[in-house]
Amino acid sequence: MTNVDYDVTDDMIAVVEDTDLPRRLKDEVYETLEDRGDATVQDADELARAVESRYLDTRVDPLDPVGTVSAQSIGEPGTQLTMNTFHYAGVAEIDVTQGLPRLIELVDARKTPDTPMMTVYLEDEYAAEREKAHEVVWNIEATKILALGDVSTNVADMRVQISLNEDTLRERMITPEEVAEIIEDNLGVSTVQQGTEIQFGPEEPSYRDLLQLVEELRDITFKGIEEVSRVVIRREELDVGEQFVLYTEGSAFGDVLEIEGVDASRTTCNNIHEIHRNLGIEAAREAIIEETNNTLAEQGLDDVNVRHLMLVADMMTNRGEIESIGRHGISGSKESVLARAAFEVTVNHLLNAAIHGETDELDGVTENVIVGKPIKLGTGDVDLRMGSTKSSGSQAD
Amino acid sequence: MVDVSQHELVPEHTILDEDALDEVLEEYDIDRTDLPKIKRSDPALPDEAEIGDVIKIVRNSRTADQAVVYRLVVE
Numbered sequence: 001m002t003n004v005d006y007d008v009t010d011d012m013i014a015v016v017e018d019t020d021l022p023r024r025l026k027d028e029v030y031e032t033l034e035d036r037g038d039a040t041v042q043d044a045d046e047l048a049r050a051v052e053s054r055y056l057d058t059r060v061d062p063l064d065p066v067g068t069v070s071a072q073s074i075g076e077p078g079t080q081l082t083m084n085t086f087h088y089a090g091v092a093e094i095d096v097t098q099g100l101p102r103l104i105e106l107v108d109a110r111k112t113p114d115t116p117m118m119t120v121y122l123e124d125e126y127a128a129e130r131e132k133a134h135e136v137v138w139n140i141e142a143t144k145i146l147a148l149g150d151v152s153t154n155v156a157d158m159r160v161q162i163s164l165n166e167d168t169l170r171e172r173m174i175t176p177e178e179v180a181e182i183i184e185d186n187l188g189v190s191t192v193q194q195g196t197e198i199q200f201g202p203e204e205p206s207y208r209d210l211l212q213l214v215e216e217l218r219d220i221t222f223k224g225i226e227e228v229s230r231v232v233i234r235r236e237e238l239d240v241g242e243q244f245v246l247y248t249e250g251s252a253f254g255d256v257l258e259i260e261g262v263d264a265s266r267t268t269c270n271n272i273h274e275i276h277r278n279l280g281i282e283a284a285r286e287a288i289i290e291e292t293n294n295t296l297a298e299q300g301l302d303d304v305n306v307r308h309l310m311l312v313a314d315m316m317t318n319r320g321e322i323e324s325i326g327r328h329g330i331s332g333s334k335e336s337v338l339a340r341a342a343f344e345v346t347v348n349h350l351l352n353a354a355i356h357g358e359t360d361e362l363d364g365v366t367e368n369v370i371v372g373k374p375i376k377l378g379t380g381d382v383d384l385r386m387g388s389t390k391s392s393g394s395q396a397d
Numbered sequence: 398m399v400d401v402s403q404h405e406l407v408p409e410h411t412i413l414d415e416d417a418l419d420e421v422l423e424e425y426d427i428d429r430t431d432l433p434k435i436k437r438s439d440p441a442l443p444d445e446a447e448i449g450d451v452i453k454i455v456r457n458s459r460t461a462d463q464a465v466v467y468r469l470v471v472e
């Protein structure tokens with residue numbers, strides 16, 4: 001017996017729960033009954049059934065061309081999307097691809113989006129104290145040598161000299177000894193370290209080697225994740241209270257989840273392939289819906305019904321991995337030769353089909369339109385018969 | 398190691414037993430291979446899942462309260 005927090009009788013509850021309505025509609029029925037203090041069980045019954053029949057009416061009619069409807073429903077507002085890759089996210093100062101280019105990225109299932117970004121939530125004390133939050137920041141943001149100090153080359157002595165900044169070292173929680181060690185490991189040279197001064201040089205006194213070492217030095221990541229170039233902290237008002245949230249430029253989802261202090265249940269990123277790799281196909285599907293919805297909503301087009309986006313996401317994730325819509329994905333793997341030829345790269349498909357003696361079953365929409373037969377959608381898949389009805393013996397109109 | 402099923406984007410994945418599976422296939426009048434697929438290497442799968450198993454997934458849906466879908470484990 002479900003426990004309902006509304007002021008209605010048990011009989012009414014029984015009657016309403018008996019219908020096939022989703023929870024929120026049942027709750028609305030209860031609310032209405034509660035507001036009308038004088039409602040009887042009869043009224044409750046009538047109300048519930050009326051709501052139920054209306055609800056069932058909203059289901060899709062059989063043979064409705066939902067694919068086409070969804071395509072149009074997303075395509076039409078798509079013409080209103082900005083084609084500019086204006087970078088301005090509104091959240092923190094991080095650039096994110098928006099508008100049409102972003103939508104194209106998503107639908108094409110591009111492996112590497114232009115502006116990867118992560119939203120990192122923190123747990124417990126890391127979310128409450130700024131100090132702790134900073135700890136996590138330095139564990140994520142890639143620290144390169146230029147952030148830690150100055151690099152100079154002494155050509156006369158064939159030495160590279162690094163002068164580390166004490167404040168930065170303290171802030172980022174790294175010691176000069178560690179820096180020296182990392183340099184030694186990465187470059188294969190032995191270093192001389194005195195306090196915050198580190199020196200090293202190439203084995204042979206070669207000008208070229210010296211410069212090469214400096215170049216390689218610039219690329220070393222001393223702390224944090226290499227792909228993350230910048231992290232911004234913001235204090236945000238969430239449902240659970242005020243928390244520190246991190247926004248990153250650059251994405252390394254798998255690595256970030258393992259870092260201490262990171263809330264691995266809420267942290268997300270905008271690269272659907274990374275979500276797929278780390279959280280699975282269902283999460284990827286949800287991420288696609290979320291991202292496309294946000295892209296449209298950002299430009300004020302938030303009234304595209306979510307079920308169209310759900311259909312697109314479902315189709316893209318149907319085979320267990322993320323397929324793009326185009327010729328390298330779904331459209332390219334159709335069985336019908338004519339459908340593929342009609343989409344892109346016409347001659348290749350026709351040529352290959354001819355060489356291999358392929359057959360087209362003429363099952364889908366495109367090929368039937370080409371050939372001139374009715375399609376198996378809408379009224380095309382319905383058979384009509386003339387004649388009288390057998391049931392009551394009366395004549396058909 | 399991070400527990401993937403704890404993430405808010407990941408719904409509940411359970412392995413479906415043969416009887417329940419037959420009912421589902423019956424109701425939709427389909428074959429096993431017509432179901433949507435999920436890869437064996439998917440992080441959200443329970444460890445005991447084998448290729449050929451069918452997974453029942455209960456999602457929180459934006460259009461209904463919950464939506465139940467089935468996926469066949471492949472390759």
